[in-house]
Amino acid sequence: MGIGPSTKETTLHHFRDPLLDVVSKDNDIDLAGIIIVGTPQDNKEKHFVGKRTAAWVEAIRADGVIISVDGWGNSHVDFANTIEEIGKRGIPVVGMSFVGTQGSFVVKNKYMDTIVDFNKSQEGVETEVVGENNVDYLDAKKAIALLKLKMMRKGNN
Amino acid sequence: MIKKEGEKMNDEITLRRLVIKTFHINKVVFGDNNSIDNGILTINKDFKNTLQQSEDIIEEIKINIIEPRKHDIWVNTIMDIIPISTKALGKIGEGITHTLTGVYVMLTGADVEGNQMAEFGSSEGILKEKLKLNKAGTPSENDYIIHFDVILKKDLTFNRKLPLTIHKVCDEFIQEFRQILKKMDGRQATETHEFYDKIRPNKKKVVIVKQVAGQGAMHDNQLFSNEPSGFSGGKSIIDLGNVPIIMTPNEYRDGALRAMT
Numbered sequence: 001m002g003i004g005p006s007t008k009e010t011t012l013h014h015f016r017d018p019l020l021d022v023v024s025k026d027n028d029i030d031l032a033g034i035i036i037v038g039t040p041q042d043n044k045e046k047h048f049v050g051k052r053t054a055a056w057v058e059a060i061r062a063d064g065v066i067i068s069v070d071g072w073g074n075s076h077v078d079f080a081n082t083i084e085e086i087g088k089r090g091i092p093v094v095g096m097s098f099v100g101t102q103g104s105f106v107v108k109n110k111y112m113d114t115i116v117d118f119n120k121s122q123e124g125v126e127t128e129v130v131g132e133n134n135v136d137y138l139d140a141k142k143a144i145a146l147l148k149l150k151m152m153r154k155g156n157n
Numbered sequence: 158m159i160k161k162e163g164e165k166m167n168d169e170i171t172l173r174r175l176v177i178k179t180f181h182i183n184k185v186v187f188g189d190n191n192s193i194d195n196g197i198l199t200i201n202k203d204f205k206n207t208l209q210q211s212e213d214i215i216e217e218i219k220i221n222i223i224e225p226r227k228h229d230i231w232v233n234t235i236m237d238i239i240p241i242s243t244k245a246l247g248k249i250g251e252g253i254t255h256t257l258t259g260v261y262v263m264l265t266g267a268d269v270e271g272n273q274m275a276e277f278g279s280s281e282g283i284l285k286e287k288l289k290l291n292k293a294g295t296p297s298e299n300d301y302i303i304h305f306d307v308i309l310k311k312d313l314t315f316n317r318k319l320p321l322t323i324h325k326v327c328d329e330f331i332q333e334f335r336q337i338l339k340k341m342d343g344r345q346a347t348e349t350h351e352f353y354d355k356i357r358p359n360k361k362k363v364v365i366v367k368q369v370a371g372q373g374a375m376h377d378n379q380l381f382s383n384e385p386s387g388f389s390g391g392k393s394i395i396d397l398g399n400v401p402i403i404m405t406p407n408e409y410r411d412g413a414l415r416a417m418t
Contacts, residue, residue: 005280013294038371038399131295
C-alpha cells in the first residue's frame, strides 16, 4: 500500500506541478482552488475524508473536478471512494493515477470511467526510479480535455 | 457577484498576485562560509557538524555536491527533491518569492546498518539509474544537486520521529541559504514570473483535488510551512486528521505543500 519511489511526488513536483499549470492557464476554466486531502489508514476514516471532500466540492458549486493521487494499492480505496462521493452528487470528475499493469484498481465504481493513467514505464510497474511515474503536461492536458467533454455532456442533458 | 454597470460579465477578476523571482546558480562549491554570490553557491564545509550534533538520533550527515551529468554514484533512498525558495515579501501565496534555479537539494536517508528510510519500495542505488531527470519533480541534466545524506544511529525504533527529524535538519540546512536568498536584490533576478489568483466569471468552475499520503511515518505531507517548500512551522496532514484543506492556486504554486513520502 501507499507510495513507491516512482509514483512519489517530490516537493519540487508540487512547486512546479504541471496539472496546476495547465488548468490555471486554461482560459475556459475558472479554477476555484486546490483541495489537499490525506489518505488515512483506517477504512472508516477513508470514507470520512472522501465524503468531506465531496461536500466541499458541492459547496463550492464546482462544475467539475480533477482528482489526482500520489500512490496506489491501498490508496486506491480512498481514491475510488472520493470519486464515488463526488460522482453521485452529479459533479463530473476525472481521475489521475498510476495504474499500469501493477496498479490495477482494487475497487472500482461507475464514476471511474475517465481515468488518466500516468504510468510511464514499459512494463507498467513501480520501477523504483524517482520521477518516472509522475503526472506530466500531456497527462494534465488529457485530464482537462476529458473533464471538458464530461462537463459539456452534462450540460447537454 | 455585484457588477458595476457597463462592466463586461466575462472580465477576469484579480484576487491577488504572487511574484516568483529566480536566481540562477552556475556552480556549487565548498568553502568557509555559506554564501550565494555571482551565480556561485558556496557551502560551509563544517556546517554539517553543527547540524549533526543537534539531534541525538543522527550518527552522521554527509553533504555532497553532485555536478551535472556525474550521477554514477551510489546513494541511499531518495526521500525528497527540494527547491531552495524563500519569501522575500509577504506570506505563502502572495507577495514575492525568491527561488534558486540550477541547483536542487536531494535528501537521502538510512541508518548506519544500511536500513533505508522507506516503507513501500526504496530507491537506493546508482543515482543515474534511480532518478529520472528533466521531470517537473526532478532536476534537469544541467542542474547541480546538493546531496544531503542523513545517517541515523543503529537499532532505533522506526516511527514518525525518524523521518521528521531528517526533514527538520535538512530544512535547517536550507534555511541558511534562504536567509541569504531573502536579501538578494530582486532587480538582479534571472527571471521574474507573475501569477494571479483570479476569478473567470461564467467559465466552468473546476476544483483540483490532490490526494496525498497521510498513513503515518514515511507517508506524510506538511502544509503551510513558514517558507515555500519548507518544513518548519508547517502542519502535518496526519495531525490535521487527513481532512480536506483548500489552497488557492498561488498558495499551492508557492510551495505550500511539502512532500514527506
